[in-house]
Amino acid sequence: MATAQGRAGKGLFFFRRFLHSPRAVGALCPSTRHLGAAMLRDLDLRRGDVVIEYGPGTGSVTEVIRRRSREVGGLRYLGIERDAGVCAILRASMPELEFANAQVEDVERLLAERGLAAPRAIISGLPLIFLPTMAVIVRTASAMLAPGGSFRTFSYLQSWITPGARHLRRHMREHFSGFRLSALVWRNFPPAFVLRGDKAA
Secondary structure (H helix, E strand, C coil), X not given: CCCHHHHHHHHHHHHHHHHHCHHHHCCCCCCCHHXXXXXXXXXXXXXXXXXXXXXXXXXXXXXXXXXXHXXXXXXXXXXXXXXXXHHHHHXXXXXXXXXXXXXXXXXXXXXXXXXXXXXXXXXXXXXXXXXXXXXXXXXXXXXXXXXCCEEEEEEEHHHCCCHHHHHHHHHHHHHCCEEEECCCXXXXXXXXXXXXXXXXX
């Protein structure tokens, strides 16, 4: 479990990244383990399943995935992080997991290079509502997932009524056979909803 000092350090690091590039980071604080748990809730993962994480950042959600991997006896994980410095920190702190310093738009090439099968889950921590490639990212996730797979992302409460958030919900409804919305995760700052798109089995 992370110490208070460790959490404070992560928070400060994340805040500096936000000040440097607010639209790319999308939030003042890193996600909490409570949001991470909500992102993986009811996700049926088995040994050897491939899990992709878009934008692991400080690794808050990654830690939840790592714990799940230990529970099921091993997952094939790939975290895609475009910030080289952040990627280096993730590799040093979680050496048993694989991270690529790349853009998520290159995900198909990254999977092919590593010989990874179609992912069972794609977990996105990216601020999709700010990205011009939002529609492409959602459409590609839907096409790449294994049958019965799931794409998970989140949307902050304060941005729920913005055009970008509405577009994200529309794209997910269009590209997935099942679309669900979680209860509001209050134990996160800001509070957030988890958006879940499921691919037909």
